[in-house]
Amino acid sequence: MERARQGDEAAYETLVRRYQGLAVRAAYVVAGRGEAEDAAQEAFVKAYRALHRFRPGAPFRPWLLRIVTNEARNRVRSARRREALALRAVAVSGDAAPSPEAATEELEARRELLESVERLPPADREVIAYRYFLGLSEAEMAEALAVPAGTVKSRLSRAMTRLRTEMVARHE
Amino acid sequence: MSDDRLEERLRDLGAHLDDPAARGLPEAVRRRVEEGPRRRPTAARRTPAALVAAAVAVLIIGGGALAFLLIPGVEVRRLPTPPVATAPGDPELLNLGRPVSLTEAREAVDINVLVPQRLGRPDGVFVGRQPVGGRVTMVYEPRAGLPEDRNTGVGMLVTLFRGSTDTGFVQKNVGPETSVRPITVEGAPGMWIEGAPHTVEYVDSGGQSFPDSLRLAGNVLIWQVGEVTLRLESGLQLEPSLDVARSMG
Numbered sequence: 568m569e570r571a572r573q574g575d576e577a578a579y580e581t582l583v584r585r586y587q588g589l590a591v592r593a594a595y596v597v598a599g600r601g602e603a604e605d606a607a608q609e610a611f612v613k614a615y616r617a618l619h620r621f622r623p624g625a626p627f628r629p630w631l632l633r634i635v636t637n638e639a640r641n642r643v644r645s646a647r648r649r650e651a652l653a654l655r656a657v658a659v660s661g662d663a664a665p666s667p668e669a670a671t672e673e674l675e676a677r678r679e680l681l682e683s684v685e686r687l688p689p690a691d692r693e694v695i696a697y698r699y700f701l702g703l704s705e706a707e708m709a710e711a712l713a714v715p716a717g718t719v720k721s722r723l724s725r726a727m728t729r730l731r732t733e734m735v736a737r738h739e
Numbered sequence: 740m741s742d743d744r745l746e747e748r749l750r751d752l753g754a755h756l757d758d759p760a761a762r763g764l765p766e767a768v769r770r771r772v773e774e775g776p777r778r779r780p781t782a783a784r785r786t787p788a789a790l791v792a793a794a795v796a797v798l799i800i801g802g803g804a805l806a807f808l809l810i811p812g813v814e815v816r817r818l819p820t821p822p823v824a825t826a827p828g829d830p831e832l833l834n835l836g837r838p839v840s841l842t843e844a845r846e847a848v849d850i851n852v853l854v855p856q857r858l859g860r861p862d863g864v865f866v867g868r869q870p871v872g873g874r875v876t877m878v879y880e881p882r883a884g885l886p887e888d889r890n891t892g893v894g895m896l897v898t899l900f901r902g903s904t905d906t907g908f909v910q911k912n913v914g915p916e917t918s919v920r921p922i923t924v925e926g927a928p929g930m931w932i933e934g935a936p937h938t939v940e941y942v943d944s945g946g947q948s949f950p951d952s953l954r955l956a957g958n959v960l961i962w963q964v965g966e967v968t969l970r971l972e973s974g975l976q977l978e979p980s981l982d983v984a985r986s987m988g
Contacts, residue, residue, distance in 0.1 A: 587764045607837055699749035
């Protein structure tokens with residue numbers, strides 16, 4: 568980290584390697600598939616140029632994600648659209664594989680849940696995605712999403728309530 | 740479904756998302772950082788980059804915040820704790836807008852773009868889209884009598900926009916260490932914000948904030964001339980700021 572701050576591009580490449588999966592995923596949930604890779608790349612470049620403003624000793628991950636989030640949000644805003652998230656096509660195999668019926672049911676349940684998440688307002692979707700799809704802590708979410716630290720919990724709780732409402736609405 | 744069960748299902752969903760593969764991303768980033776920053780005109784390059792002092796982690800203010808409007812189009816929110824300024828920024832996240840000439844700025848917005856006679860022609864001019872009606876920002880590099888403001892990295896920012904409560908507004912988030920007091924500029928209502936840096940963001944009429952407009956500001960003088968709100972940001976104290984403001988008449 569310190570070497571990257573001093574302008575060592577190779578050291579920075581190592582950082583990019585370490586965080587690329589997370590960055591692309593964050594960009595994906597905010598901006599959708601079409602923009603995710605470009606947004607992540609742009610964010611890494613911007614982060615590099617802003618590294619001298621990074622506070623030594625501070626956690627890098629939420630700092631980076633804040634830049635990724637901004638970049639991804641800007642892209643959605645200028646594109647005025649966002650591709651929905653999608654499930655991976657899974658080939659189930661091996662001993663632990665459930666029966667075909669159970670696998671289909673699971674897939675259907677995931678699809679329904681994802682559709683409910685997709686129908687949430689962006690702020691709710693982001694807070695849920697950063698918590699459960701990216702596995703961020705509340706402190707990291709506050710920084711990455713630019714939400715006051717004291718309100719992350721209530722935001723998340725409100726988003727979860729809305730998600731439940733969406734899920735119920737689907738079955739009515 | 741219990742909370743735990745829903746959380747578990749969301750984590751499971753996350754594990755089954757179809758993420759795009761980031762092929763060649765580290766190499767692409769390295770190529771770009773080795774090329775160095777893109778070249779820009781001096782004022783445009785220097786200004787926003789320096790301004791990035793920090794983007795800010797205050798977006799929507801909780802119930803404890805006190806909001807007050809002294810002049811149309813500017814809302815000050817008093818926070819119980821200082822606005823957090825830990826996040827980084829980038830020239831482009833700052834959103835001063837696009838660099839233009841003074842003439843182009845005057846054509847782009849429906850505002851009488853007054854220039855402070857005391858400072859003369861600005862070193863850079865930018866036009867931004869928010870709030871509705873557009874805004875013009877003039878940048879003055881540090882010089883004798885106009886020190887570099889550590890929050891913005893420039894001498895002074897002069898911003899003009901059409902202030903109205905129904906076309907969105909500028910929101911100022913101030914902590915306990917920041918003082919806000921009403922003043923007048925040649926009889927026009929205004930306010931003076933100084934002390935600890937505060938944050939600035941643009942909020943549109945639907946309440947949507949533009950997070951990329953979030954940044955720290957130093958001492959700020961805001962006042963209203965007709966329908967236009969004028970704002971000076973610098974490291975100057977009130978009196979010299981008022982001198983500059985009066986020279987915009």
